Amino acid sequence: xxxxxxxxxxxxxxxxxxxxxxxxxxxxxxxxxxxxVNALEAKAAAMFGMEAALFCPSGTMCNQIAIRVATRPQxxxxxxxxxxxxxxxxxxxxxxxGVTARLLEGDLGRINAAEVEANINIDDPHFPRTSLVCxxxxxxxxxxxxxxxxEIEAIRDxxxxxxxxxxxxxxxxxxxxxxKGQSPTDFGRLTDTISLxxxxxxxxxxxSVLIGSKAHIKEARRVRKVFGGGMRQAGFLAAAGxxxxxxQVDRLADDHxxxxxxxxxxxxxxxxxxxxxxxxxxxxxxxxxxxxxLLKQFAEQGIIAVPFGKYAIRLVTHLDISDEMVEAFGERxxxxxG
Numbered sequence: 001x002x003x004x005x006x007x008x009x010x011x012x013x014x015x016x017x018x019x020x021x022x023x024x025x026x027x028x029x030x031x032x033x034x035x036x037v038n039a040l041e042a043k044a045a046a047m048f049g050m051e052a053a054l055f056c057p058s059g060t061m062c063n064q065i066a067i068r069v070a071t072r073p074q075x076x077x078x079x080x081x082x083x084x085x086x087x088x089x090x091x092x093x094x095x096x097x098g099v100t101a102r103l104l105e106g107d108l109g110r111i112n113a114a115e116v117e118a119n120i121n122i123d124d125p126h127f128p129r130t131s132l133v134c135x136x137x138x139x140x141x142x143x144x145x146x147x148x149x150x151e152i153e154a155i156r157d158x159x160x161x162x163x164x165x166x167x168x169x170x171x172x173x174x175x176x177x178x179x180k181g182q183s184p185t186d187f188g189r190l191t192d193t194i195s196l197x198x199x200x201x202x203x204x205x206x207x208s209v210l211i212g213s214k215a216h217i218k219e220a221r222r223v224r225k226v227f228g229g230g231m232r233q234a235g236f237l238a239a240a241g242x243x244x245x246x247x248q249v250d251r252l253a254d255d256h257x258x259x260x261x262x263x264x265x266x267x268x269x270x271x272x273x274x275x276x277x278x279x280x281x282x283x284x285x286x287x288x289x290x291x292x293x294l295l296k297q298f299a300e301q302g303i304i305a306v307p308f309g310k311y312a313i314r315l316v317t318h319l320d321i322s323d324e325m326v327e328a329f330g331e332r333x334x335x336x337x338g
Contacts, residue, residue, distance in 0.1 A: 003325045004304045008172075008255070008281060008318035011203040013240060020243040026235035029055070036235030040242045044196060044209045047245065048188030052217035054210045055238055056229050059084075059171045062195035062210040064092045065223045067132065069216055070165035070192070073098030076128035078119055080109045082141035084169055085134050096227070100128050108276070109142030111135060113154035120162050133159055136169040137176045137187075141308075144259070144282030146176040149186055156190045166190070171197040171208075175280040178252040192216065201252050201281060202244035203319040206237045248319070255281040255317040258326045262315060265330035283315040284308055301332045 004010055013021065027033040041053040056062045063085045067077060077093065079086055081103040085093060093099050102119045104111045121127040133155060138144045159166045168191040170176075177184060187194060193212040198204035210220055224230060231237075256279070263278045266285050275285040287294050291307045298305055308314040317326075 001325065001328055002302045002304065003321070003329055005315040005317070005321065005329075006304055006306045008200045008316045011199075011205075011319040013205055014203065014248075014319070016247060017203070017240050017243045020239045021236050024235045024239035026233040028232050029234045030230040030232060034233065034235040034238070036242070037238040040238040040245075041209065043242055043245060045211055047184045048194060048211050049185040050188045050194070050211045051214045052212065054217050054220050054224060055231075055234060055241070056208050056210060056224060057206060057231065059169070059195055059197040059200075059208040060089045060092065061224070061227055061229050062197075062208045063089060063134075063167070063169055064096050065210055065220045065227065065229075066167045066193045066195060066212075067093050067099065067134070068097040068223045069219045070132045070167060071097050071099045072129075072131070074128055075099045075131040076102055076121060077132040077134055078102045078104065078111070078116055078130065079134040080104055080106050080111055080136060080139065080141075082109065083134060083136050084140055084171065085136070087141070099132070102130070106139075106142075108145040109136060109139030110145055110147050110151065111155075112151055113158045116155055117158045117162075120158075120164070130162070130164065132165045132167060134167045134169060136171070138172045138179075138280050138282070140171070140282065143276035143278065143284040144172065144175065144280035145277070146180050146279050148180075149182065149190070152187070152190050165192045167192060168194045170194045172200055172280065174249050175201050175252050175256070178249065179256055179280050193220075198241040198244050201255060201318060202241075203248050204237070204240040204244045207234075207241050209241070251319075252281070255319075255321070258317045258321060258323065259283050259315070261326050262317070262329055265333055269333055269336070271336070281317045283317075284312050285315075286312050297336065301336070303329060303332060 024036045045053040273286045
């Protein structure tokens with residue numbers, strides 16, 4: 001039995017999702033007349049208590065559109081040092097929007113209001129204009145860490161006082177919502193734009209939505225066109241996203257439970273130096289030996305994972321990881337002596 005823990009993007013559509021996809025009513029979304037896309041966008045916006053949404057091929061595109069809409073060339077955004085928008089999107093903020101980044105360390109990737117306020121540039125032509133704050137929830141490089149709403153409220157207050165746009169990279173936002181017992185509307189009232197990935201923990205094959213005000217989404221649609229993100233009969237994919245929002249949110253708690261079980265199995269091993277705290281479906285740990293060598297030995301045992309920097313390994317639970325696989329994982333790492 002192969003246990004593939006590389007990412008929650010690996011999931012395959014469930015039978016129910018496939019049925020919904022095949023039954024989808026479609027049109028041409030570039031003309032705005034794909035009913036399944038329109039329904040997904042309306043559903044996502046309503047869930048978060050926001051005005052409008054835009055379906056895009058990827059979370060990266062949603063984030064890049066949000067940055068472009070919120071800034072002008074020569075502006076600066078504030079974000080975590082290893083935020084996805086900065087670290088894993090190919091330098092897109094610089095290439096697509098012409099902005100630089102002020103990078104903050106945070107706590108497991110969660111930046112706070114005091115840090116944000118201390119790093120807003122003064123109004124001086126020598127410095128880039130600070131116009132955007134990006135937060136990520138859950139934080140990928142933070143081991144799936146989650147924000148407390150009180151901290152986002154404090155960041156929102158800073159943004160309001162300094163006229164800054166607040167974007168939430170919510171690639172795994174529903175993982176945070178389920179883990180913390182929060183509501184989507186909590187985030188809708190505190191942020192200007194949200195990118196929500198449907199193809200990670202929620203299990204859809206493709207797609208993300210950008211959510212915001214009617215004005216933001218109107219401009220976002222224009223930017224999506226420039227990025228080549230307009231799709232035609234996209235309703236087959238949108239139907240999968242709608243199904244995920246309706247049927248595959250609550251089950252995220254199972255992914256979180258399984259991740260905690262795997263973390264416990266790792267913590268019991270002498271060859272594991274450190275395991276980051278596990279809040280959601282991501283386990284990051286540091287072994288006492290070179291990562292490439294350990295990953296090779298893992299693969300020989302049927303465990304597939306990815307390096308997370310030079311010294312750490314990331315494991316991600318998802319729709320296609322079962323209790324039996326988690327039990328087998330524990331047995332296999334228990335036999336491994338490093």
